[in-house]
Amino acid sequence: QLRVVESGGDLVQPGGSLRLSCAPIGFTLDQAAIGWFRQAPGKEREGVSCISRIPKHTSYSDSVKGRFTIPRGNAEKMVYLQMNSLEPEDTGVYYCAADFSGDRGCSRVADVYHYWGQGTPVTVSS
Numbered sequence: 001q002l003r004v005v006e007s008g009g010d011l012v013q014p015g016g017s018l019r020l021s022c023a024p025i026g027f028t029l030d031q032a033a034i035g036w037f038r039q040a041p042g043k044e045r046e047g048v049s050c051i052s053r054i055p056k057h058t059s060y061s062d063s064v065k066g067r068f069t070i071p072r073g074n075a076e077k078m079v080y081l082q083m084n085s086l087e088p089e090d091t092g093v094y095y096c097a098a099d100f101s102g103d104r105g106c107s108r109v110a111d112v113y114h115y116w117g118q119g120t121p122v123t124v125s126s
Helices: none
Strands: 003-007 019-026 033-039 045-052 058-060 079-083 092-098 120-124
Touching: 003 092, 019 058, 019 092, 019 120, 045 079, 079 092
Parallel strands: none
Antiparallel strands: 003 019, 019 079, 033 045, 033 092, 045 058, 092 120
């Protein structure tokens, strides 16, 4: 069964850092693009970042650009979302998702993704 599993959410102070993990289950990361999304209470789901299959291109929303990155070093086995300089506005449930469409790029639009994780909560508060 194909799925993804997120982990790493926590309570962190403003200005702090956190690294989320997304593990592929039943497939390898050269088979699917991976997207990171978040949803804050009362708000719509937002696509914050993604990484394509091959080659490993990344994309970031304006709200996180310069603060969040997807490290490339271990992209074959796990996808991470490194979040630095966290702000209270980054609070929400973070999801990763897999897109098996085979496109060379990646998308931050939720509708293109086929498999979603259960989410991991991130709270940025002092």
